[in-house]
Amino acid sequence: MSHDTKILCSIFLLLLQYQFQFCTPTDTINTTQSLKDGDLLISSNQTFALGFFTPGKSTNRYLGIWYYKVSEQTAVWVANRGDPINDTSGSLSFDVTGNLVVTGPDRSNPVWSTNVSYPTVAKNSSAQLRDSGNFVVLDSNGVVVWQSFDYPTNTLLPNLRFGVNRKTGLDRFLNSWKSGDDPGPGEYSLKMDLNGSPQLNLYKGSELYWRAGSWIGRRWSGLPEMTFKYIKDNYIENQDEVTLSYSFLDPSITSRLVVNESGTLQWWTWKDNEHSWVEIYAGPKKPCDSYNYCGPNGNCDPSNLGMGQFECTCLPGFEPKSASDWNLRDGSGGCVRKRGGHVCGSGEGFEKVPLAKVPNTWTAHVDRGLTGLKECESECLRNCSCNAYASANVSDGDSGCVTWHGDLMDTRVFSSAGQDLYIRVDAVELVSTTLSWEEGHGGSYSGLCYCGFTSHILLNLLVGGEEKKSGYMSPEYAMEGLFSVKSDVFSFGVLLLEIITGRKNISYILDNAVNLIGHVWSLWQEGRAVEIVGSWMTESDSDKEVLRCIHIALLCVEESANDRPNMSDVDFMLCDETALPPPKQPAFISKGAGNRPDMSSSASAGAVSINDVTLSAIQAR
Numbered sequence: 001m002s003h004d005t006k007i008l009c010s011i012f013l014l015l016l017q018y019q020f021q022f023c024t025p026t027d028t029i030n031t032t033q034s035l036k037d038g039d040l041l042i043s044s045n046q047t048f049a050l051g052f053f054t055p056g057k058s059t060n061r062y063l064g065i066w067y068y069k070v071s072e073q074t075a076v077w078v079a080n081r082g083d084p085i086n087d088t089s090g091s092l093s094f095d096v097t098g099n100l101v102v103t104g105p106d107r108s109n110p111v112w113s114t115n116v117s118y119p120t121v122a123k124n125s126s127a128q129l130r131d132s133g134n135f136v137v138l139d140s141n142g143v144v145v146w147q148s149f150d151y152p153t154n155t156l157l158p159n160l161r162f163g164v165n166r167k168t169g170l171d172r173f174l175n176s177w178k179s180g181d182d183p184g185p186g187e188y189s190l191k192m193d194l195n196g197s198p199q200l201n202l203y204k205g206s207e208l209y210w211r212a213g214s215w216i217g218r219r220w221s222g223l224p225e226m227t228f229k230y231i232k233d234n235y236i237e238n239q240d241e242v243t244l245s246y247s248f249l250d251p252s253i254t255s256r257l258v259v260n261e262s263g264t265l266q267w268w269t270w271k272d273n274e275h276s277w278v279e280i281y282a283g284p285k286k287p288c289d290s291y292n293y294c295g296p297n298g299n300c301d302p303s304n305l306g307m308g309q310f311e312c313t314c315l316p317g318f319e320p321k322s323a324s325d326w327n328l329r330d331g332s333g334g335c336v337r338k339r340g341g342h343v344c345g346s347g348e349g350f351e352k353v354p355l356a357k358v359p360n361t362w363t364a365h366v367d368r369g370l371t372g373l374k375e376c377e378s379e380c381l382r383n384c385s386c387n388a389y390a391s392a393n394v395s396d397g398d399s400g401c402v403t404w405h406g407d408l409m410d411t412r413v414f415s416s417a418g419q420d421l422y423i424r425v426d427a428v429e430l431v432s433t434t435l436s437w438e439e440g441h442g443g444s445y446s447g448l449c450y451c452g453f454t455s456h457i458l459l460n461l462l463v464g465g466e467e468k469k470s471g472y473m474s475p476e477y478a479m480e481g482l483f484s485v486k487s488d489v490f491s492f493g494v495l496l497l498e499i500i501t502g503r504k505n506i507s508y509i510l511d512n513a514v515n516l517i518g519h520v521w522s523l524w525q526e527g528r529a530v531e532i533v534g535s536w537m538t539e540s541d542s543d544k545e546v547l548r549c550i551h552i553a554l555l556c557v558e559e560s561a562n563d564r565p566n567m568s569d570v571d572f573m574l575c576d577e578t579a580l581p582p583p584k585q586p587a588f589i590s591k592g593a594g595n596r597p598d599m600s601s602s603a604s605a606g607a608v609s610i611n612d613v614t615l616s617a618i619q620a621r
Contacts, residue, residue, distance in 0.1 A: 030126045034093035037061060037085075042068055045131040047254075048076075052090045056181035060084035063092055063102050063112065064183070065133055065148065067254065071275055076133055076155040076256060077148050078183040080112035098125045100137060100146075114146045133157045153183065156190075156246075156257040163192040163236075163243030172243075174259045188263040197361035197392075197402060198242045202284070204263055208291045210284040211410055214361050214402070215244070216419060217395025222357040224417030226267070226281055287311060288412045292360075295321070295334020296407035299353065303415060315408060316351040317341060317425035334407070338429075344384035347427035350377060355418030358390045359408040366392055368400040376401035377422065390421045472505070475587040476561055486561035489570065490587070493556025500549055501532045517557055517586045524554060524583070549574075554583035 025042040029035055037052040049068040052061045053075060063079040085104040095101045101110035114137055124140045134157075135148040149160045154176050156162055164171050176186035188209065193201045200212035200220055213221030215235045220226070230253075234245045248255065254270035267281040287293050288300035294312035304311045312331030320326035321333045342348070370376055373391060376398075380386040385405045392400025411421070474490035476482040494505050497520055505516040523529045529550050530543050552573050558564050563584055565573070573580060 027130070028126055028128045029092070029094075031094040031098070031124055034091050037088040037090040041129040041135075043129045043131045043133070047131055048129060048133045050129045050135060052085075052088070055177075055183055056179075058084075058181040060086055061088060061090050062183060063090065065129070065135060067270070070254065070270055072277070074256075074277070075183065076153075076157055077135070078153050079148075081153060081177075081183045082185055083111040084184075085111060094125060094127075100127055116146050132159050134160070153177075154186070154259050158247045158255065159245055161243045161245045163241065164194060165241050165243075166194075167240050174257075176259045176261045176263065179261050186261050188259050188261070190259045190265065192242055192244070193362075194242060195362045196364045197366045198237060199361055200244075202259070202263065202265060209263060210265075210289055211291055211357075211360060213357050214392075216391070217393040221419055222412075223283075224414050225283075227417065228280075292332075292334075292410040293412075294331040296409055297335040297337075298331050298411065299356075300331075300412035302412075315353065315411060316423045317343070317429045338426075341426040341428065343424050343426045347430075348381075348424060349427070349430045350380070350389070350422040351425045351429065353411070353413065353421045353423060355413050355416065356390075356421040357410070357412045357414070358402065358419055358421050359388065359404055359411045361402060361404075362409075363404065363406045365403050365405065366400065367403075368392055370401040371399055373398050373420075373422075376403070379403060380422075380424065386424060388421060388423050390419060394419060474561065475559055484561060485566060486564045489556045489564045489567060490561075492567070492570065493553045493564075496549065496553040496556065500546065500553065515588060517588060520550065521554065521586050524550065548577075548580070551580050551583060554586060555580065557586040558584045559587040560584070 025040075025046070027041055027043050029041060035041065035051065039051060041050040042048070046068050048065055050065045051063070053064050053066065053073065054061055055075065062075075062081065062084055064075045065077040066073050066075045080102050085102075087105065089105045091103050091107075092100060093103075095110070095113070099116055100114045102112040103110050116137065125137055125145070127135065127137050129135050132149075136144045137146040139145050149157075150170060150172060152160060152162070152172060152174055154174055156174055160172070162172050162174070171191070173189055173191040175190075176188040178184045178186045187204050189203045191201055191203060193199045197214045199214050200223075201208055202210040202212075212223045215221075215237070218227060219233075230249050232247050232249060234247070236243050256268050258266045258268065260266055264282055264285065266279055268277040269280055270276075271278050283289055286302055288302045288311060292298075294300045297315050297318045299313050299315050300311050301313055302311055304313070310326070310329045310331070312326070312329075314320060314335035317338060318335035319338045320331075321336045325331070325333050337343070367379065370379065373389075376389045376391065379401055380389040380403045383403070383405070386403045387406070388404040388408055390402050391398035392402050408423075472491040472494050474483075474487040476484070477487050494517065497516055498504055501516060501520070503516055520529060520532055523532055530546055532550070533546055552570060555565055555573075556570065
């Protein structure tokens with residue numbers, strides 16, 4: 001063979017090698033190679049492919065990654081999403097700095113680059129499409145210097161670490177496509193939000209659109225339906241990072257989490273036997289999913305719709321800011337504290353809202369050192385600005401503490417698997433919503449007698465009409481229509497006895513006692529008054545404390561108005577341990593008690609009016 005012939009054969013073999021360099025599946029490209037439009041990199045397990053593609057009805061070309069064996073081409077990552085190539089001239093190669101670049105017709109003007117600073121990359125770098133779908137750039141020592149998992153587009157793949165690197169500032173988040181035909185940056189972004197307690201939030205532009213809430217040990221607070229036994233979650237929150245990744249216990253499952261162009265978070269799984277993607281989760285999709293649908297301090301309950309009611313309610317202790325808007329089923333204005341409520345040092349407590357998505361934690365404080373809900377309650381109670389609390393982690397009992405200060409934003413409840421949220425309410429709310437009474441009073445009362453408890457109880461309950469109802473009316477009002485500040489005191493005494501016993505005055509009949517007051521008086525005379533205490537009493541409630549509360553109540557329900565203490569005296573007696581005068585016989589204590597009470601002292605106790613009463617002297621309200 002002549003010398004010229006050998007040269008021609010060598011050239012031919014080189015051209016043949018270049019032409020068919022990607023005919024044999026490969027997952028790697030080096031600095032001497034380029035990937036042309038039509039060529040593919042295929043991961044070693046043949047799950048993923050990288051190459052140029054055209055989405056939907058578009059005519060543009062993009063470099064992307066898709067599932068290789070899935071019959072329905074499904075892109076999971078796009079490189080030049082904001083700068084498409086309008087023909088088939090696209091090429092992927094290394095430039096002189098060791099960076100990967102995508103070029104179109106103008107080779108000198110890349111439409112995309114890995115943009116890693118020299119000398120981090122080297123001229124003898126390589127790039128590999130891994131079995132996880134991660135496309136990585138490696139230096140000469142095989143160290144990853146860039147990876148597509150750090151720059152996801154609209155899809156979260158298994159083992160992709162989503163979230164924020166606190167040391168470098170790298171933020172791995174999902175961003176929707178513009179449309180099914182255009183993978184350019186869209187309106188919706190799913191991000192890890194580090195304000196307050198870290199949360200998973202979906203944004204429409206810069207506006208918060210939907211909130212998955214905080215990680216509470218097994219799941220996100222606002223995603224109880226996304227708890228799957230066959231998925232392993234890996235959430236990390238420390239000084240270096242706040243990230244989440246997931247994997248399947250069965251690695252053969254093909255799955256992806258996508259933020260679509262309509263702002264819906266979708267979880268898809270591929271079914272080979274059906275040759276299609278099957279949706280296993282989608283949200284937000286209902287009104288209660290929308291961020292802060294019921295406004296500040298509102299609570300969205302979708303089960304109300306099934307009963308033809310407005311899905312928005314107010315959290316305990318709150319009322320609609322605008323009743324007219326509420327009646328028109330517009331809850332956006334939210335709720336405000338009920339008028340006259342006192343939630344600082346006035347016998348306040350907490351009401352549980354079960355099965356909840358806890359409020360936005362932007363203004364919340366997290367203390368992971370607290371070990372239980374009791375400690376969390378005490379922490380919240382010490383700070384008058386604390387409006388609610390919940391456990392920070394429910395995966396292994398309740399640990400850690402989240403406390404909210406200011407308005408409670410974006411709260412809702414679920415039909416199952418939510419979290420317990422505890423709302424700060426005043427003493428009135430505790431009585432009206434949690435006192436366990438017979439004949440329609442549900443729940444259970446927690447606590448005994450509180451200093452400062454009395455005056456606003458009367459202001460809210462008694463002036464509202466309780467003092468005129470059977471069982472609460474003072475004898476002077478019942479017999480003569482006379483009303484004074486001491487009539488308030490009588491009504492309060494009845495209410496206090498109901499709290500202590502867990503029974504209603506007018507529904508209680510035993511032996512010769514016509515009502516609860518008579519029965520308590522009989523037991524008091526026999527030295528057995530503590531026996532009347534309701535089932536709510538805890539081990540921490542001493543007999544001495546119980547008896548003092550009963551003693552004060554009996555002083556309040558004495559037959560003569562002149563003998564009863566005024567409300568400021570009652571406040572003092574509840575807050576102090578000084579000796580109390582012995583109680584005199586109460587009014588209405590027996591079936592044979594028909595004696596008319598003495599009205600003279602009642603009439604002199606303050607200004608009164610007959611029948612339609614008007615208060616002109618009020619004390620200790």
